[in-house]
Amino acid sequence: MNVVVVESPAKAKTINKYLGKDYTVLASYGHIRDLPAKDGSVKPDDDFSMAWEIDPKSSKHVKAIADAMKDADHLILATDPDREGEAISWHVLEALNQKNALKGKTVNRVTFNAITKPAVLAAMAAPRAIDMELVDAYLARRALDYLVGFTLSPVLWRKLPGSRSAGRVQSVALRIIVDREVEIEKFKAQEYWSVDATMTTPRNENFTARLSAFQGKKLKRLDIENQETAFAARDAVKNGKFTVSAVEAKPTKRNPPPPFTTSTLQQEAARKLGFNASRTMQTAQRLYEAGHITYMRTDGVSMDEGAIKELRTAIGGQFGNNYVPAEPRKYVSKIKNAQEAHEAIRPTDPTNTPQTLHLDGDQARLYDLVWKRAVASQMEAASLERTSVDFTEPTGKVELRATGQVILFDGFLKLYQEGRDDEEDEENRRLPQLKQGEAIAVQDVKADQHFTEPPPRYSEASLVKKLEELGIGRPSTYAAILEKLRERNYVKMDKNRFIPDDRGRLVIAFLENFFGKYVEYDFTADLEGQLDQVSAGELSWKKLMRDFWKDFNGAITDIGDLRITQVLDTLNEVLGSHIFPPREDGKDARLCPLCNVGQLSLRLGKYGAFVGCSNYNGEPPCKFTRPRRRRRRPSYSVRRPARWRWPQRSDPSEERPLRRVLRNTEPGRSG
Numbered sequence: 001m002n003v004v005v006v007e008s009p010a011k012a013k014t015i016n017k018y019l020g021k022d023y024t025v026l027a028s029y030g031h032i033r034d035l036p037a038k039d040g041s042v043k044p045d046d047d048f049s050m051a052w053e054i055d056p057k058s059s060k061h062v063k064a065i066a067d068a069m070k071d072a073d074h075l076i077l078a079t080d081p082d083r084e085g086e087a088i089s090w091h092v093l094e095a096l097n098q099k100n101a102l103k104g105k106t107v108n109r110v111t112f113n114a115i116t117k118p119a120v121l122a123a124m125a126a127p128r129a130i131d132m133e134l135v136d137a138y139l140a141r142r143a144l145d146y147l148v149g150f151t152l153s154p155v156l157w158r159k160l161p162g163s164r165s166a167g168r169v170q171s172v173a174l175r176i177i178v179d180r181e182v183e184i185e186k187f188k189a190q191e192y193w194s195v196d197a198t199m200t201t202p203r204n205e206n207f208t209a210r211l212s213a214f215q216g217k218k219l220k221r222l223d224i225e226n227q228e229t230a231f232a233a234r235d236a237v238k239n240g241k242f243t244v245s246a247v248e249a250k251p252t253k254r255n256p257p258p259p260f261t262t263s264t265l266q267q268e269a270a271r272k273l274g275f276n277a278s279r280t281m282q283t284a285q286r287l288y289e290a291g292h293i294t295y296m297r298t299d300g301v302s303m304d305e306g307a308i309k310e311l312r313t314a315i316g317g318q319f320g321n322n323y324v325p326a327e328p329r330k331y332v333s334k335i336k337n338a339q340e341a342h343e344a345i346r347p348t349d350p351t352n353t354p355q356t357l358h359l360d361g362d363q364a365r366l367y368d369l370v371w372k373r374a375v376a377s378q379m380e381a382a383s384l385e386r387t388s389v390d391f392t393e394p395t396g397k398v399e400l401r402a403t404g405q406v407i408l409f410d411g412f413l414k415l416y417q418e419g420r421d422d423e424e425d426e427e428n429r430r431l432p433q434l435k436q437g438e439a440i441a442v443q444d445v446k447a448d449q450h451f452t453e454p455p456p457r458y459s460e461a462s463l464v465k466k467l468e469e470l471g472i473g474r475p476s477t478y479a480a481i482l483e484k485l486r487e488r489n490y491v492k493m494d495k496n497r498f499i500p501d502d503r504g505r506l507v508i509a510f511l512e513n514f515f516g517k518y519v520e521y522d523f524t525a526d527l528e529g530q531l532d533q534v535s536a537g538e539l540s541w542k543k544l545m546r547d548f549w550k551d552f553n554g555a556i557t558d559i560g561d562l563r564i565t566q567v568l569d570t571l572n573e574v575l576g577s578h579i580f581p582p583r584e585d586g587k588d589a590r591l592c593p594l595c596n597v598g599q600l601s602l603r604l605g606k607y608g609a610f611v612g613c614s615n616y617n618g619e620p621p622c623k624f625t626r627p628r629r630r631r632r633r634p635s636y637s638v639r640r641p642a643r644w645r646w647p648q649r650s651d652p653s654e655e656r657p658l659r660r661v662l663r664n665t666e667p668g669r670s671g
Contacts, residue, residue, distance in 0.1 A: 002071040005065060005092055007079050010289040011115060015078070017610035019124075024072070026065050028079070032058040033091045035146050042143045042150075044553070048545045051145060054095060055440040065092065074106045076127070081111035081342060082297050083535060084476060086131050087138035093130065113304075114348045115291040134658035137535035140544050144527070145170055147549065151556055152515065159559070159567050160510050161604050163503065164488040169473045171511055172524045173481050174490050176466055177458055178500045178508045185578070187454035191425040193230035197237050197400060198443040199391070205432035206443065209391060211237060213399035222452070230447040236446045240393035242400060244438045248388045253381040258301040258331035259344035259374045262475030263468045265296070268373070270461035271419035273365050274496075277460055277479035281364040282310060284345070284370075291348060292357065293370050297476045298342040299468075301331040303374070307346060311378040314350040319414060325380045346374040376416035378662070383409040389434050410525040457497035471525035502628040506609055509574045510567065514559055520550070567603045571609075575602075579611065579628060592626035602628070 004025045006012050012025040019025065033052040043049045054062060058210050069075060075096070077089035089109055108127030112119040144265040148168040161413035212219055214233045224230050260268070265284065269275040275283070284296035303311075308328045310461035316324045323646040331344075347370060354368040385408055391400040407413065434440075458466065462479050473481055485491045490504030500508075511519045518524075527548070533539035572579070580600060592598040598615030603625075615622040 002074040003065065003068045003072045004076045004078050005089070007085070008285075008289060009090060010286070014115050014289060014291055015120055018120045024068050027061065028065070028088060028092055029058060029061050031055075031084075031088055031091060032062055032095055035142065039150070042146050044147070044545075044549050047125055047650075048143055048268050048542060050139065052091070052094070054314055062092075062095050062099070066096055066127040068101050069096065069101045069105060072105070074108070076124070077107070077109045077130070078111070078123070079295070081113055081295055082476065083134050083138050083141075083474075084297075084503060085111070086134040089133075090130055090135045090138075108454045113343050114294045115289060116348045119348075133537040134275060135536050137531050140534050140541035141531055143545055144548065147552070148518070150458075151552070155556060155559060156507065156510065159514075159562065159564060160506060161608060163507050163510075163608065164490070166507065166511065167484070168476060168518075168527075169524065170481055170484050170488075171507070171519050172521065173463070174485055174500070175508050175512070175519045176463065176470075176521075177485075177491055178505055180455060180458055181500050181505075184457070185456040188415070189451040189453070190222060191225060191453065192450050193224040193227065193447055195224070195230060195233045195237060195445065195447050197445045199242070199400075199402070199441045200305075200441045201432055201434065202439065203432070207402055207404075207431055208429065209400040209402040211398070212390070212401040215397050227449070227557075230449075234445050234447040236398045237400070238442060240398050240442065242391040242393050242440045242442065243401075244389060244434050244436050244440060245392040245473060246388075246390040247434055247436055250386050250388075251408070252384050252386055254384060254411075254413070255381045256329070256376045256379055256416070257373070257418045259303060259345060259346050259377045261299045261301060261333070262297050262557050263299065263464050263478060265345055265370070266464050266478060267461035268369060268419055270459060270464075270496075272369065273362075275362070277368070277464060277482050279362065280366065281479045283366045287359075287363055287367055288369075289636055292352070292363075292367060294346050294348060296345055298344065299333060299475050300342045301344045303343055303346055303377075304562060307343075307350070308378060310350045311346075311375055315375060315379055319379070323380050323411065323414070324408075329378055331377070344374070344377075347371045348538050360550065374508060376412040378546075379412035379415065380409075381412045382407060382411035387431050389431060391440055402431060404427070404429040406430060419536040457494075457499060459496050459498075462499060470521050471528055472521065475526070503608060505575065505578065506571060506628075509571050513570050513583060514567075515555055516564070517555070564604065568604075568609075571602050592622060592624050595622040598622050598624075600624075 002023045003513075004012075004015065004019065004023055005028055006025065007028055007030055008016060008029045009029070012027045016023075016025045033054050035050060036053045041051050043051075075093075077092060079085040079088040086109075093102075093107060109130045110123040110127050112123040116626055124183055145168050149165060152166040153164075157220075165440045197209050197211075198206055199209050200206055211224075211233055213226075214236070216230075217223075224233065262281075266277045268279050269280040270277070273280075281296065287293045288296050292320075305328075312324050312328065347367070350371070352371075354364065354371055355369060357364075359367055385406045387404045387406065389402045391402070392398075452559065456462075460482060463482065467473050467478060467481075485498075485504070486493070488504075490507065491498045491500055493499070508519070530539060532542050534541045534544060576590075579602065582589055583591075583593075590600045592600055592613040592615065595613060596613055598613040598618065600611050601614055603612040603616075604610075609628055611626050611628060613622040613624040
């Protein structure tokens, strides 16, 4: 008898259909062990030994596997083919060994990238041992996240009460969001004008052209800065007699995008389906476990050669041989720190079209996206002709230009077109046939006012893309990172865009000024690179931990004597323009509006930081307070804030209780 262990019951049910009566397939229900949420689960002084604990909910699943092994002689660990999957297999093996359930038994590890009968049977025929280098990389990542969270979070609670937690990757993702918000706040809009003319050919064909030169000067986008110039240009165009001075038609090709990785699937599902990252991954998990798509946690863009042949056959059958390129397309990832051990996400059987598979709801929509992207990635390029036409009038003072695009052969565009983040509203206009020297009449002219816009806030799609470009995090972590930022109330969502909450801005300001190295993009990406070295057997995970802990623990020690007043003074300076916006009466933004003597400053209270008067304990005392961020029409309070109390822990798996009481943090007292 053979016992096969996978993560989920759905996966177990599917695999059970492929294996005979000599196999019992059981589920571990994900990770069975974790580090206890308390001090000492990782011991730096004991060479980073780790105290694992079986989750109470997992005990019955471990027992079921151990009981099944009594009548079996072979354990097959068939968890997911990535670092986390390898770790789950290792945990199951360790837990069963502790129960003495494997004496005299054979243990093997198998992996498959798709839950199909051929893939599962091929994996069973090629067993191997657990890859301890992947396990070491998992141990290093888990130890890093634990030590950062359980060491840095209490520092935040002591020095910045009201904060929830900090994390190795979470805090860097938050910094990206905050940095973008600062860009937006500093942005100064610039006025500019455009002049567009509706033109008519002798054959009564209409099209639009834009002013490209005025008074003998070639114009850039922002060159017309005011109404006066715009109206003068408009009138000059109205009175002009234009002819076609140049026609340039430039043929070009557009290649299809590669098949999906985890991050590009999340991005495209957000753009086209409105799914957040968690919803995308949950739906993809169900499709994978049902055998419809390959493994959904990957940053590889290559595909199995057999799958490529099937896709090319499907393309020829459905669209015609002219849509099949002469040679199969090969893709290579350009993403920093990409691991390409696994295939891209693709349908396990390309002949299962979205119409024939008969899926429902989210699964139908996501499968449609995966199928179209994978098929399109092997289709012929689109052939386009980009045309630019220039129009001049006799004086040479005014020139117009019209641009257009004609699709000569649609290629992959017949099936799929990739979405874009924050795409400019540019029309791909179709131009009529125009000949050099031809006279063109002006039908109408408009001068429109515009203002430059700040960079857009991050959506889930664009933030995942940014994290991937920077080499921060891994495909399996993006959804959890974004969800954690929302749970901690560090960000809020507006029209599916991330806006940092004041609490999030305070945390990032604190970390940047007192732990700057640990929220630097390059440092975090380099650490990811070192973890990849561990998984490749090029670096010892213990050496990685020793090097990291030496510097990190030193930084924690250095900040131990930092007084809260020093923290608040720094935050007042760094966040001054945000917390103390200019007053309408023109007075100093930090002058107390109640007593007109004291200075406004950040203070600490029950719910974190607030703004109060420095004359709180003066003679006479000033009881002025307000929330951190002053609204357009603030409602000021002059009552004494409640005495500060310890914030409730929201997630005991990441935070620990403090052993010493924070003193002198009541509003109005020095820290």
